[in-house]
Amino acid sequence: MKKAYLFLTLITLFIMSSCIEILDDITINEDGSGTFKYNINLSSSKVKISSLLALDSLDGKKIPNRAEIQSRIDHFITVFEGKEGIKNVHMGADFGNYIFRLQCDFKSVKLLQEAIKSAVKSEVKGNDDFLGDNVDWLTRKEGSFERSVPEFSIKKVDRLNEEEINLLKQGNYISITRFDRLVKDFSNKSAIMAKNKMAVMLKSNAYSLSQNPSLLENTIYLSPLKP
């Protein structure tokens, strides 16, 4: 439970007190394998985060120190890279600017999701509700690709005050999906297509997304692979 507590405190601390930028970038190959990149950038709030991390506790809740955060990250990575279909895992934690970068190659989106769920579950042991509905957020079909954002990464927060809302509004969640062939069309009208027509980007501010996770739902229709 202590593990879950630390993990949740960390997430709450970062999301609720910072201007956060999340980049969720996935590249899908023809055979279903691909590369996943997930960056959390808190550099615009580093003064505040540094001052918070200097505290022992806030509002009666323990604030994890840098060593504890690093330890949790290491544990997450150890679990994650041990999962089937996951390889070349790289994790960069830049505590000077509070930027955290995860990158890995995966065999299939199904295995990627299983690995992420399993690694997150190991962090929030004793708090199974944290994962929310155990649905997939990446689905590869013949000629199309459906994606949303995992519920646990944008936990809906019911009681927000004005300052927290403003902070979340300044924060961004950017989702990029790349393919090795041309994109024909996509369902989400807010999405934009890359000039080379092989990638789709969706962007939302963190507040809107926290209130309505379906904002980043998108079905992308693909052209047949060039011979």
Place this chain on the structure above:
Amino acid sequence: MKTLCLTLLLLCTTVELNAQKSQDFIPVDAVTVFSINNISLLQKIPLDELIKYEFMEDLQQELFDGSTSGKTIKDAGIDFDQKFNVFYGMNRDYSVTGFSFGIADLNKLFGAFDDFDKVDSPYEGVQFYSSYFNHLMVRGNIGVLLRVDPISTRVDDIADSTWYARGYSYNRRYNYYDDYYKADYEEIPETYDEDTPAIEMEENIEDVYNVEEALEEIEESGDYIIEEDYAPHKNFYDLKDSIRTSLRREYLLKVSKELFIDGQNLRKVDKVLAEQLTHDVEGVFYLDNERNILKAQPFWHYREVMPSLIEDITGLYKNNKIVGDIRLKEHSIEANMTSNYGDALGTIYKELNSSKFDKNMTKYIHKDNSAYFTYNVDLGKAYEKTYEIIMPILKKEKSRMVSSSVLAIEMMNAFLDKDAIFDMYRGGMFGSFNGVKKVPVRQLVYEYDEDFNYTETETFEEQDIPIFTLGFSTKRNDIPDIFMEQMSNMNSEWQNMGKYWKIENAFLNSVPLFIINHGGMFIMTNDENLAVNNPDGFGVNKLTRSQIKSTKKSGFLYGQMNTSKIIDNIPRTWMTNTQIDMLNAMRTKSGDMQLTSSKTSVSKTDFKLVYDFKGEYEDSGKHVLDLVNSLYVIMK
């Protein structure tokens, strides 16, 4: 004649009874006392005014159990002509908490304290009322609300000894929340069957004050559980609860007997408190540090192991008492505090505080600062005096643990260069807060090209950073220099800039920290203006002559704070919303705060804290209430 004598005797007793004041009912075990002078306070804060505040409304709702029916604290039957004394104390057996007060109308009082039920009183002339763990005792026009709790280690000791005496092992102390193990029933000796009565939990409130029974039990016990009442279906924690309840009753009777039968109270036995209570002020406080330290739990173990050493060590704290007055004046609030101590500690403190004020400090404090403090002590002299007093005490103790510590201390004393240590850090220091400054803070953003490939780009955004300075007096600037030279060889962020050192991103990962290390000062600051433009001090912008005079005039400690500037300048981005709301609420209720100390003598040091809010408020009482109410409404 006989009747006349009896009548006179009765009359005298009645007069004495009526003459007793609430402050005569502070238990001798109390270590901390805060006494509010209702009469004096209410002159400053009219009761009618008081009851209009929101925090009073809620307090009254609590007091009157949610059904205020238009009642206010004025209707609580409390005698506002008497002092209201809050106390707390602890000894090796129990802690005691509560308050004593005057009663104007008993019926009205129980309109307020309506959770209390009357119980049998063990003492004639004293009425006992009880509500869960709290007990209200009333004699004449005095009420005492008491809560007495046995110390958990005491309960544990008795529970353990009783448990083991019955032949049970540690392993059978199964978890409180577990179901009873079948195996335990099976192990129960056959002589006990399930019809054997369980231990009475003493929760029948009617029994609580049956003094005869209670005293008999106390006298007979030593073990608080009657052996015949062995309960086969009670586990260790049930036994412990029973013991706790029994001890709670025993100690409550002891404390109340001392107060109401023996006439023992803290004012009677402690002249310092007695004198303090005579002061015509709004409030007095008292802390007996001697007993506070003696009764600190960590000492208890060592008292058993090394009694003479602990006796000697605690002897140093003889007469160590902190007392003070709180005065509400027309435009200020003053707290005068005296720290009293015995000769041994007094000699050390006197040496410690005998340092001469280092005028160098004042050069580095800007005259327009928001807050600053200076602290002047002589650690070298204090070390020598402490060594002189403590070592003979330690050497008397022959235990291996203490002897090895003495050996280590003596070796260090012999080999270490004490002059170098205490010349480097002499003990004098200062700190200042100079508001906030907008500082460019580096951040990284992602920039995307037309195919959504991205690069991390460095940008700078101005953010509010608090500007502070912390400085130490030193005679050995060369020692920190050795350290910093080597750090700069190992780490490129350490840069020697000539008259100062710069450490990049040392403050909150964002802005540089500057070190000024020359002219008898070692200063750390994030004030670029001080380091770059004024490394030898602020010159004409240093503290003014009158500020320096006040600072020098004070004893070893001086502090000043302009609360308006502080509140206006503290960066809000650092704070939680609650803290921001609190600061905003205080914005209209601020003034200047000054802390001064007297010269330290072998017997005492005086401190004075003045919170001054000239000319902006009706009176200090109203100001305090406004402040309390603002905070209360925010915290709600």
